[in-house]
Amino acid sequence: MASNSIAPGGTYLSHKNAPVLPPPKQKDAWWERLRRSFFGTPLSAFLTLLSSGLILWLTPDLLRFVLFDAVWNAPDGEACRVPGAGACWAFVWHKLPYFIFGSYPEHERWRVVVTLVLGALLLAWLLWPQKMGKHPDKPFAAALLFLVYPLVALVLLLGAPIFGLPMVDTDLWGGIFLSLVVAGVGIVVSMPLGIILALGRRSSLPVIALASTSFIEFVRGVPMITVLFMANFMLPLFLPETVHIDRLSRPLVGVALFASAYMAEVVRGGLQAVPKGQYEGSAALGFTTWQSLRLVILPQAIVHVIPGIVNTFIGLFKDTTLVAIVGIFDFLRTVETARLDPVWAGPTISATGYLFAALFYGTICFGMSRYSIGIERRLAERKKGRVA
């Protein structure tokens, strides 16, 4: 569109408004855009061909192993030992109860199912996206999940003879359910403890700041396995001999403390991202320090670091496999054990078992990651004012 030019030093006065026009049409067809993204430059074309080649080369073998040559149904390992047989899904299917429940007594397993379903429902209630600004039941859901549910789960899983639930020794716990218990305890403890440690590290009282900092730096400075060994072998030394600590609770303490130290640093980052004006604004209204933290600072700090928090949770969830090292039968350890069963032993059993474990961990971690991205998007929308 031709515009009248204005010479240097020229003056101008608008007499009519410039017309409001729709944006120019996208000229490219979709295949044109596709071509540009995949073959736009020689390098791009080369990489496209290379990766297509890799995919074509690997996919058939993978599909053959996982799907076409897989053994879906078999009473024992016989069919899986046939040369050229693929993944032995029958093995996974037969061992599934063991993978899920470990050695938990068969007629008591409903208790585990109830615990897991209850937890899933509460979690779904807490995490279900709600219209922004309307969150009256979320604190209630959080209180249930963080305060009431752990007690209920403890009674259900461990047993309480007064309610007619026979005791189940933690030596019998194992499998996916145990992994979830370890991760759950880690998450439920590390969130509040991490917040407390982060606040402690920023405290103006030197004793509290020093204690928090030393704890965080010490726990973060040693490998998780060291923390687990220490929890396992040193915890009993610090306690009176008459107190017997359960074999499972020792690594639980270790995992929870380890996760707390990491969480503390993530939360501290969030606290630092809250502008000084927010502290001053709330102080000027007469809030006590605690009120200001609870109502103004922490809600903003936590939101800032949701990606970091979820990242810590994902790391924690995968780290639960390390408890096997102090003799706890987590999910990966049950796979380890099951693949040695002579009834099933065969060339594809290990690969099948580990593939199943990878699918399990991958699915859950991917889910957490997607949820976190969803939350971030919603918060970004709110910042832009699109969600009322």
Place this chain on the structure above:
Amino acid sequence: MSSTNVHGAKSPNSQMPNSQNWDQELAVSIRGLNKWYGAFQVLRDINLDVGVSEKIILCGPSGSGKSTLIRCVNRLETFQAGTLTVDGIALTDDLKRIEEVRREVGMVFQHFNLFPHLTILENCTLAPIQVRKLSKGRATEIAMHFLERVRIPEQAHKYPGQLSGGQQQRVAIARALCMNPKIMLFDEPTSALDPEMVQEVLDIMVQLAREGMTMLCVTHEMGFARQIADRIVFMDSGEILEIAPPREFFTNPRHPRTKMFLGQIL
């Protein structure tokens, strides 16, 4: 330096500014106040008494300590020497007293400092509910009253980020008023605003002044100062150099640095 108290008769109708309409009773009393940042002295022997209903404008070049001074009044800043009494309460390190003072002293900041994670209405009701222990219904009623006063009741359910700077600052004023403060502090309330939004905020402040609020205001808006101030305090390098009613201050400044400052900004 004594306050230039003129005990004019205070009739109910004498709400017009510039007519010495404040009470003898002191809202704020600052005596021999000194403050250092490390070795650097930012406030030097500050003496200022503010009567109930009096409007004080603090002005001076940047870095003169005027913001620091009013931030001492609600103890956002500490000081090392001198006394500061607010509403009869002497400010010490005692946290309870500081919170007591802050409940009675409203503050409006240059950058609004609204809580971005709460709606406008929640911004206004949070402190009355949590600090004053009002019921949610009562707090909402009060908040809507003040949001109407600052002329944005229709924005009550939006978030601060969705409002213009001028609107945000008006919310910040409403938020402070919801606590029913006896004294209002303004720390350059229009400095961060786009020029076309300055007036809407000043209008609210003029209205507040007319209603007899005790105000301490740091500002560069000299027209506004002339309109509402009972006294103008001129500060430079951490010192009060001149205190005068606006007419005198603008037409007949006495301190050479006041003259220079006015020469630069008017």
